[in-house]
Amino acid sequence: MGRNTALPGEFERFRATAKRWPDDTGCSLLHIDMDAFFAAVELRTRPELADRPVMVAGAGPRSVVLSANYPARRFGVGSAMPVAAARKLCPGIVTLPPTRGSYGEVSRAVLALFHEITPLVEPLSLDEAFLDVSGALRRLGASPAEIGAELRARVEADHGLTCSVGVAGVKFVAKLASGMAKPDGMVVVPRDETVSFLRPLPVSALWGVGPRTAETLRGHGLRTIADLAATPAERLRAWVGRAAAEHLGALARGHDDRAVVPATAEKSLGAERTFDTDLADRHEQRRQLLDLSERVAATLRSRHLRGRTVSIKVRFADFRTVTRARTLPGATDVARLLHGTAVALLDELGSTAPVRLLGVRVEGIAGAAEAEQLSLEDVRPGSRWRDAEVAADGARSKYGAAAVRPASLLRRDQD
Numbered sequence: 001m002g003r004n005t006a007l008p009g010e011f012e013r014f015r016a017t018a019k020r021w022p023d024d025t026g027c028s029l030l031h032i033d034m035d036a037f038f039a040a041v042e043l044r045t046r047p048e049l050a051d052r053p054v055m056v057a058g059a060g061p062r063s064v065v066l067s068a069n070y071p072a073r074r075f076g077v078g079s080a081m082p083v084a085a086a087r088k089l090c091p092g093i094v095t096l097p098p099t100r101g102s103y104g105e106v107s108r109a110v111l112a113l114f115h116e117i118t119p120l121v122e123p124l125s126l127d128e129a130f131l132d133v134s135g136a137l138r139r140l141g142a143s144p145a146e147i148g149a150e151l152r153a154r155v156e157a158d159h160g161l162t163c164s165v166g167v168a169g170v171k172f173v174a175k176l177a178s179g180m181a182k183p184d185g186m187v188v189v190p191r192d193e194t195v196s197f198l199r200p201l202p203v204s205a206l207w208g209v210g211p212r213t214a215e216t217l218r219g220h221g222l223r224t225i226a227d228l229a230a231t232p233a234e235r236l237r238a239w240v241g242r243a244a245a246e247h248l249g250a251l252a253r254g255h256d257d258r259a260v261v262p263a264t265a266e267k268s269l270g271a272e273r274t275f276d277t278d279l280a281d282r283h284e285q286r287r288q289l290l291d292l293s294e295r296v297a298a299t300l301r302s303r304h305l306r307g308r309t310v311s312i313k314v315r316f317a318d319f320r321t322v323t324r325a326r327t328l329p330g331a332t333d334v335a336r337l338l339h340g341t342a343v344a345l346l347d348e349l350g351s352t353a354p355v356r357l358l359g360v361r362v363e364g365i366a367g368a369a370e371a372e373q374l375s376l377e378d379v380r381p382g383s384r385w386r387d388a389e390v391a392a393d394g395a396r397s398k399y400g401a402a403a404v405r406p407a408s409l410l411r412r413d414q415d
Contacts, residue, residue, distance in 0.1 A: 014177070014197065016145055016167075016186040024145040024167055026191040028134035029260065031166040031174035032114070032151065035183040037127035038067030041106055042096045044160045053093040057083045060276035066098055070183055106159060113154055117147060120260045128178075130171055132260035145188050152186065169194060170256035172207040194254035199226035206251045213240060228252045269307070271295045272359030278317045280354040289342045290335070292360040297335035305365050306331035310341040313359035314349065321357075322349065331366060338362065 014022055034040065038056045043049055053072035055065045065086050068077040075090035086093060107126040114121045117140070120132035133147050140147065148165040155163050162184040166177025169191035177187035189197045198205075203222055204214040220239055222228050228236070229252035236245040250256070271292045279285050289312070300306060311325035324345040328337065342360050 011180060011187075011197070014187045014189055014193075015181070016149070016188050021145045021186070022188040022193075023190045024143050024188050027144050027167050027169045027188065028132055028137065029168055029171055029174045030131040030133060030144065030148050030151075031168075031171070031178040032129055032131065032148075033164050033166075033178045033182070034110070034127035034155075035162045035164060036067055036069045036073075037107075037161070038098065038103055039069040039072075039096075040067075040161050041102055042099065043069065046096065049094055049096075053077065053090045054096060055083075055086055055093055056096050056098050057086075059095075059097065060274075062274055062276055106161070110155060110159060110161075110163075113158065114151065117151065119262065121262060122260045123263050130174065130260045145186065148186050148188075152184075170254065171258050171260070172251060172256050173197065173254065175207070176201070176205060195229075198252065198254060199224065199229070201225050203228055203248075206248055207256075208244070208247060208251075213244065216240060225252050267365060268361055268363040269296055269299055269303075269305070269365065270311075270313075270359055270361030271299075272313060272357060274315075274357045275355070278354035278356050279358075280352075282352070285346060285355055285358065286343050288358050289346065289360060290339045292358065293335045293339035293342055296360050296362055297333055297338055300333035300362065300365075304367060306333045307362035307366075308332075308364035309362065310338055310345070311361045311363065312342050312345045313357065313361070314346065314355055315357035316351070317354040317356050319356070324348065325363070327364065331364070 039054055042056055055068040055072055057063045057065050063083045065079055065081045077086045077090055103126055118131055118133050118136045122130040133144055144167050148167050164178045164181040165186040166174040168174040168189040173189050177189050181187040203217045308331045309325055309327045313323050315321040326341055
């Protein structure tokens with residue numbers, strides 16, 4: 001079941017409306033999914049385009065669709081689709097360029113709103129999260145569905161965006177419900193109707209069933225979750241293996257013991273870029289690594305983090321992809337050090353083949369204060385460069401992203 005699944009007629013009784021919603025007793029788990037998030041964020045400043053097919057994508061010939069609004073989705077346009085294919089499906093589609101930084105900013109604001117209700121918030125991506133509201137029910141004097149309705153109203157009032165909410169007693173059912181509620185709706189699955197809700201759904205709706213597993217199950221005549229639930233365990237183990245059989249059997253019976261786990265510390269941060277034309281010039285490859293290093297370092301500093309291991313990702317014109325990594329003596333958030341390490345790793349590859357994609361990533365991340373304790377030296381490598389980069393951060397936050405940049409990153413018409 002996809003993120004944009006229309007609610008089939010037989011499931012309409014689970015939809016929450018202004019006049020009624022199903023019994024939500026014991027359904028303390030919410031899955032909240034923003035509707036066409038990237039596109040919706042961009043359309044806040046272009047309301048005249050709201051009823052027209054719109055996609056968010058870069059301008060290059062190799063660009064893919066980052067997000068499409070619902071008028072565009074009716075033509076079959078979807079995320080990760082090549083822009084050229086999207087234009088064939090919908091010749092009149094409007095393309096809006098992505099606004100760097102805006103999606104993360106809005107996502108953090110929406111998550112902050114969720115945290116006002118409960119500390120048990122588990123983000124899955126920028127545009128979706130699980131909430132466990134069991135502890136908030138008595139404090140707020142509200143039911144789970146009432147909390148879901150209130151959050152939907154606040155997201156729209158505060159941010160001009162809509163979201164869809166699934167309310168259930170277990171996580172994966174709440175996620176299925178939010179997909180059925182799209183766009184801008186809420187679906188509540190009563191706890192004692194979990195199995196009857198699941199039975200008619202295709203086996204592909206189960207969490208962990210990808211195309212290959214779904215094909216295997218269908219090959220043995222299992223098309224619905226009811227079919228799977230009725231299959232003897234030993235037969236299912238023979239078809240998909242012991243672990244998968246136990247997992248899928250439990251889900252088919254509506255069992256999912258996973259709790260909502262609040263966000264954990266980030267383990268890595270990175271940036272990568274696919275080029276419109278393959279880069280064969282080593283100087284230009286190093287220049288692109290500098291831009292990526294600047295972006296990663298700025299993100300680290302903005303989140304008060306530092307990392308010790310620098311890695312690069314290189315995809316050649318023939319789609320062969322390699323990665324290389326190096327651990328530094330101490331943690332850093334300095335672009336100069338990231339770039340120097342990335343260039344050294346690139347040079348060590350020795351290949352002069354044209355490059356299709358480059359990426360820079362930092363791992364071994366810790367908070368800045370914690371990372372600082374790793375070194376007892378008074379003079380830290382890159383400390384003066386860091387002072388300069390922090391000053392540049394301040395200028396960019398005040399005057400815009402292009403206010404201060406390394407001279408080598410200026411476009412030719414700015415040189």
